[in-house]
Amino acid sequence: MREAPMNSKRSTTRRDFLKCLGGAAGAVGAPWLVPASVFGGDAPSNRIHVALIGCGNQSRVDLPSVLRYDDVQVVAVCDVNKGSYGYARPEHFLGREPARQKVDEHYAKKAPSGSFKGCDAYVDFRDVLARDDVDAVMIVLPDHWHALAACMAMRAGKDVYCQKPLTRTVHDGQEMIKAVRAHRRILQTGSQYRSHGTVRRACELVRNGRIGKVEKVLSIVPGAPVGPGPGWQPMPVPEGFDYEMWLGPAPSAPYHAERCLYRFRYNLDYSGGQVTNNGAHSNDIVQWALGTDGTGPVEFEDLGSVWPPEGHLYNTAVTTNFRARYANGVELVCRTQEPGFGVRFEGSEGWVQYAEGKLTAHPESLADSEIGANEIHLPVSPNHYRNFFDCVRSREEPIEPVEVGHRTASVCHLGNIAMQLKRKLRWDPQAERFIDDDEANRMLRRPYREPWSL
Numbered sequence: 001m002r003e004a005p006m007n008s009k010r011s012t013t014r015r016d017f018l019k020c021l022g023g024a025a026g027a028v029g030a031p032w033l034v035p036a037s038v039f040g041g042d043a044p045s046n047r048i049h050v051a052l053i054g055c056g057n058q059s060r061v062d063l064p065s066v067l068r069y070d071d072v073q074v075v076a077v078c079d080v081n082k083g084s085y086g087y088a089r090p091e092h093f094l095g096r097e098p099a100r101q102k103v104d105e106h107y108a109k110k111a112p113s114g115s116f117k118g119c120d121a122y123v124d125f126r127d128v129l130a131r132d133d134v135d136a137v138m139i140v141l142p143d144h145w146h147a148l149a150a151c152m153a154m155r156a157g158k159d160v161y162c163q164k165p166l167t168r169t170v171h172d173g174q175e176m177i178k179a180v181r182a183h184r185r186i187l188q189t190g191s192q193y194r195s196h197g198t199v200r201r202a203c204e205l206v207r208n209g210r211i212g213k214v215e216k217v218l219s220i221v222p223g224a225p226v227g228p229g230p231g232w233q234p235m236p237v238p239e240g241f242d243y244e245m246w247l248g249p250a251p252s253a254p255y256h257a258e259r260c261l262y263r264f265r266y267n268l269d270y271s272g273g274q275v276t277n278n279g280a281h282s283n284d285i286v287q288w289a290l291g292t293d294g295t296g297p298v299e300f301e302d303l304g305s306v307w308p309p310e311g312h313l314y315n316t317a318v319t320t321n322f323r324a325r326y327a328n329g330v331e332l333v334c335r336t337q338e339p340g341f342g343v344r345f346e347g348s349e350g351w352v353q354y355a356e357g358k359l360t361a362h363p364e365s366l367a368d369s370e371i372g373a374n375e376i377h378l379p380v381s382p383n384h385y386r387n388f389f390d391c392v393r394s395r396e397e398p399i400e401p402v403e404v405g406h407r408t409a410s411v412c413h414l415g416n417i418a419m420q421l422k423r424k425l426r427w428d429p430q431a432e433r434f435i436d437d438d439e440a441n442r443m444l445r446r447p448y449r450e451p452w453s454l
């Protein structure tokens with residue numbers, strides 16, 4: 001462990017000020033405002049101190065997206081993997097040491113001396129949470145860790161940017177909501193399409209009736225591989241990889257490289273497959289466009305999803321295919337289809353589609369139609385990370401707060417459950433329970449392996 005960074009010894013700072021307000025500020029759930037004039041701009045002592053927890057595939061995006069802001073300082077990185085290949089692409093060398101190096105190199109370029117050694121690297125995120133100079137954490141862990149790490153961080157007084165899908169189960173999301181509100185924390189769900197102007201425009205066109213009455217929505221996700229086949233053999237745990245801590249609350253299981261780095265998303269013990277992976281984006285856009293952020297569909301039905309044959313290491317849907325119905329009759333079909341990502345809204349008077357970064361519409365003129373002053377304008381966030389940091393300062397709600405991330409993840413989880421049970425399920429979005437189906441209700445939560453508990 002390195003020496004504590006210099007700035008952990010500073011006198012009264014923005015952090016102290018926020019802490020001081022924390023106890024007295026506002027009723028539970030009410031955003032509270034701290035005037036920007038209280039802080040000294042981007043003065044080093046007033047930077048938001050951030051720790052990156054999880055330095056794998058997505059840290060290639062999240063870390064530079066945080067480092068670019070001068071009013072934010074990355075003070076710690078954490079990963080159970082010291083550093084290795086074996087992520088999404090063979091050439092990616094990732095883990096805590098490469099991440100620490102990236103951070104130090106970044107700040108070294110800006111330091112007058114040309115050198116910097118102020119970022120600490122940790123194996124156990126609880127050591128990060130114990131630091132009182134950390135204001136916020138970026139949780140970029142496999143999904144089975146999201147709720148637990150986020151709730152522990154919030155209990156320790158940290159704000160949280162939590163990668164999508166926000167949760168592994170519906171129950172995880174319910175607990176995260178309680179923690180955000182009880183501890184008055186800022187939580188941004190890492191579904192960054194909420195901060196894309198083109199996506200916002202597509203949603204505004206739908207919301208403002210440009211395609212008439214919405215009838216059908218198509219949400220596209222990619223297919224998934226099946227992984228090692230029957231007879232696959234356990235492998236030795238690589239040096240520098242804390243496998244027990246990687247598993248954490250998930251069931252004990254023999255180590256295999258295809259189980260962990262990046263590929264965890266194809267195993268139900270850690271994730272929900274492509275339904276929750278890419279569906280956390282496409283179904284998030286659906287929820288935004290339909291104005292159903294506080295609720296969700298009332299019915300879910302398998303339409304012929306395909307699952308890996310017995311004995312494969314991966315066990316998530318190879319081909320996603322389910323239908324959900326909202327209370328107003330709108331039908332959502334979420335399925336595997338080329339190009340693997342996109343959303344299409346079909347209405348009585350036309351359609352709007354967002355795919356491959358582009359908005360297309362029928363009639364074509366619809367794409368240019370202006371949204372009038374008295375129509376619905378959705379909240380604007382030009383950058384998902386910036387929006388989070390702005391909210392850490394202002395204590396306003398971010399563009400995708402916990403309740404919204406939870407409901408989007410729920411659409412994915414419930415569709416997944418219907419695909420597994422292969423029967424039509426009726427859902428009560430208020431009670432967040434399936435109607436008359438005990439087996440399905442049991443799948444709304446997964447037991448945590450001791451000693452971990454939410």
Ligand SMILES: NC(=O)c1ccc[n+]([C@@H]2O[C@H](COP(=O)([O-])OP(=O)(O)OC[C@H]3O[C@@H](n4cnc5c(N)ncnc54)[C@H](O)[C@@H]3O)[C@@H](O)[C@H]2O)c1
Nearest residue numbers: 054055056057058079080081140141163164245246261262
């Ligand atoms: N927003 C997006 O577009 C986007 C894109 C890709 C991934 N993601 C999300 O990011 C998350 C991570 O995905 P990934 O592709 O980076 O996976 P990954 O496996 O490549 O990286 C996860 C890292 O977390 C580490 N880790 C696991 N358990 C840990 C623990 N207890 N403490 C510390 N480190 C631990 C692993 O060693 C690994 O390095 C997932 O939830 C995924 O859905 C989001």
